[in-house]
Amino acid sequence: MRDSNLRKKRHLPTMLSLLLTMTLIISACSSTGGSDGADGNTNDDGTSEIGEQVLDNKTSFKFDPPISFTTALTFQQQTDRDFKPGESIEDHVHLRWMRDELGLDVSYDFVVPNSEDYETKMRLLLSGNQDLPDVMTAFTGLANDLITAKKVMPLNDIIDQYLTPNLKALYEEYPAVLYPVTRDGVIYGLPNMYAMDEGTIMWVREDWLQNVGLDAPKTLEEFEEVLRAFTEDDPDQNGQDDTLGLAVSLKDGPFQWMASADPIVGMFSDYVAQTTDPAQFWHEEDGKLIYGTTHPAQKEFLAQMNEWMELGYIDPEAGIKDPTKAAEMVASGQAGVIFGPYWMNGYPLSGSPEFQPYPNPAGPGGQVGRAEKQMVHDYVMFNADFEHPEAVIAYINKLFAANFGEDDPYYDPQFKNGWHEGYDYVEYEGEVYHNNFEENGLPVSEWPKPDDPTVTYSIKFPITGAPFVPYLGDPAFQKFKDDPDAQSNSAMETRIKSSQARQLDAGLVRISQNDTAIHNQFAGPPTKTMLSKSELLTKLESESYLKIIYGDEPIEYFDQFVEEWKANGGDQLIQEVNEWYETTK
Amino acid sequence: MTMAATDSSTALRPTPQKRKPIKGRWLSYVRKTWPLHVLLLPALIIALIYNYTPMFGIIIAFMDYEPWLGVNESPWVGWEHFEYLFSYPDAKQVIWNTIIIASLKIVMQMFVPVVFALLLNEVRLTWYKRTAQTLVYLPHFLSWVVLGGIFVDILSIRGGIVNRFLGQFGIEPIFFLADGDWFRITVILSDIWKDFGFSAIIFLAAIAGINPALYEAASIDGANRWKQVLHITIPAILPIFIVVVTLSLGRVLDAGFDQIFNLYNPLVYDKGDIIDTFVYRVGLQGAQFSFATAVGLFKSIIGFILIVISYRMAYKWAGYRIF
DSSP states (O other): OHHHHHHHHHHSOOHHHHHHHHHHHHHHHHTTTOOOOOSSOOOTTOSOHHHHHHTTSSSSOOOSSOEEEEEEEEOOOOSTTSSOTTOBTTBOHHHHHIIIIIOEEEEEEEEESSHHHHHHHHHHHHHTTOOOOSEEEEOHHHHHHHHHTTOBOOOHHHHHHHSOHHHHHHHHHSGGGGGGGEETTEEOOEEEEOOOOOOOEEEEEHHHHHHHTOOOOOBHHHHHHHHHHHHHSOTTOSSSSOOEEEEOOOTTOSOOSSSOOHHHHHHHOSOOOOTTOTTSOEEEETTEEEESTTSTTHHHHHHHHHHHHHHTOBOTTGGGOOHHHHHHHHHTTSEEEEEEOGGGGTTTTTTOTTEEEEOOOBOTTSOOOEEOOOSEEEEEEEBTTOSOHHHHHHHHHHHHHHHHOTTSTTOOGGGSSOSSBTTTBEEETTEEESSOTTTTTOOGGGSSSTTOTTOOOOOOOSSSSSOBOTTTTHHHHHHHHHOTTOOOOSHHHHHHHTSOHHHHHHHHHHHHTGGGEEOOOOOSSOOHHHHHHHHHHHHHHHHHHHHHHTTSSOTTHHHHHHHHHIIIIIHHHHHHHHHHHHHHO | OHHHHHHHHHHTOSSOGGGOOOTTOHHHHHHHHHHHHHHHHHHHHHHIIIIIGGGGGGGGGGBOOOTTTHHHHSOBOTTHHHHHHHHSTTHHHHHHHHHHHHHHHHHHHHHHHHHHHHHHHHOOOHHHHHHHHHHHHGGGGSOHHHHHHHHHHHTOTTTOHHHHHHHHTTOOOOOTTTSHHHHHHHHHHHHHHHHHHHHHHHHHHHHHTSOHHHHHHHHHTTOOHHHHIIIIIHHHHHHHHHHHHHHHHTTTTOOOHHHHHHHOOGGGHHHHOOHHHHHIIIIIISOOHHHHHHHHHHHHHHHHHHHHHHHHHHHHHHOOOOO
């Protein structure tokens, strides 16, 4: 009889009920205890005097007595290459440096392995009215909740007063990065940005091109011919019909982080199709924002993909494969073309030196385009009750200054070659090394990990992630392509200098097409319909796209799909997005 | 959550009715049995805290729950989320898919393990019996995250092992994971493959518990193996079989989130999308907690009703009480 209970318990707790259970326990336990201190005001005097005096010296400051603050982190240790023995996410070289050199004592309220857990945890703290960390990071959705709940600090004055001029200039150059965390002109978050070096390029198998006697494709016709030859002309010359043209992942829509189809979309129009998120991609047309996925121009893209699918040029399983699975096709020598970022040089193409990077081909009208991913990863926000935002801003300034170089007032020369000697780089007899320690003749005692010359430790930054600045690294690709031994002048340059030759080439290919990048022009907080109808709309989109590509529905079905999309919330979505757009003008 | 609670409440009922003392002897009864009650107390407290208290969470199904407002301040909306569920364009399809996939799984999980246990019981070679038993229950311990990737490979239409095998008989490659009908078959077969060995353990245990004297008597009376199975083994494991069936009927809206989630794709949404994957997309990706809870509650109530019905049926027809 015990058995009956055991049996059932296996089946009952779905993820959701577990989550809700936790929500309720925590809110039930704590709703009485929490005080309602969040009225949205910062301290009137703003910042402490200690902070001001210390910060007079921008390049070298130390808070004494030390300033302690809490934060929270998404982190999962993957391998033993994450930390030196004895170190951990709570105690590692960067945190020690912050404590000993800057007088900033960081501790974690919680560390969770993935971003879903992070958001759940934060939402639980919110709903339980419990103390939030002093410094937080949040994606747009959570940031919206935090702002609505009046739990985070307005930052306009602090930005004016303390932020490095280089970051201020960056926000002015890309004003949209602040839109999601701005309410009535009040800014509540600082964006953590991407390096924006992941724009899609085309990787083609060079030896297959030679075997079938073709050049890398520059136009749609040439591209199609290459796909045909790779599928039908036995490019690997093994006498078997075991190859095809394009490895691509269509399971989650045409725009993916790898094995993407966005350059094919970009051959036909300036409108990006993305079927999994109603917040992407929106494009301005006649002063209004329109939704890329339902734009009639996508019919050409879909018709083309359908044709290639029926001809067998595309992996027939593209519709059930995620990007990782799709990329196995090229790594295993079954497909000869794949679209993806420049870093595919390292993974998954490290074992396939035959693949070379090429610019995305042009469409029928000479059109070239690629989808550019969003610029902001997440936002740094301060608890409304936190007393020393200026100290954390000073730390952030210092990190970013390492990338901006010596013109930045906060530039600290100690970061010229990397972050922490003996971790992410090694200095030996006047030379700086980031990898290949054994080949370069460094003694074992100098290797970051004495028993393994392939290990360099990446630095685990507690608030900002790796401090990237969009497009800032681009000039360095050419610089180190021209002269691999050129002097590196910033942390950003150092990172690029350590790239392999093919990766530099790939980066340059990407940079050469930066002007074809298509950006999403919606950058507001999620609208009401985005939250409530997201499932319905994205399901309709991804289902319709795949059915047309697979020929289950004719291309005319597209119009019917758009009608349905509009009727099921699309019209509302367009209206809400444009209401937001009006507020940015 | 509702189901978990029902389950524990009946299982942990402190005093079975038979032993209830007659009036007036209450005190002496307590004096005699209090250590047992104390022993029971921790389990009761745990059940109260972890199974009953969280049940109050279902009230957010009737609210417009916002995390920053919490349970106390979120506005009440009554049945709105339930009305929305049934007016949702995909709701019928999703519920229907769930019922089809789950009932076929239940039927398969009802009979395949029993048949396997009966067959294995007839095997004479002990080493073969043990090996087979171990091998078939191993897949139970594999995660669907891992198996999802493996299945994409072995069911591939480009040289996947299954299609190569079918090709030997001149069958055209079948796109198992992208064709709605084949997807359902794949899901059901792979589910039974993964779990029948583990489910068979309970029947093997029941068979092992049968008194050998019965078989001896039967063979003296001239019953062959087949007759012995028919008249001894099957009647002996019938009670366990009824328990298993009764309990599994409560899962008729539970088609297996892990499995579907790791195997499905937009091409098979119309035949393969189930309530749980739907709730995942709406509730967790879209952060619609109240709506997701409403769907979960709906599922639990249907499951509860079915368990009660099948329990009554089991009692009426088989005279068997589980609780």
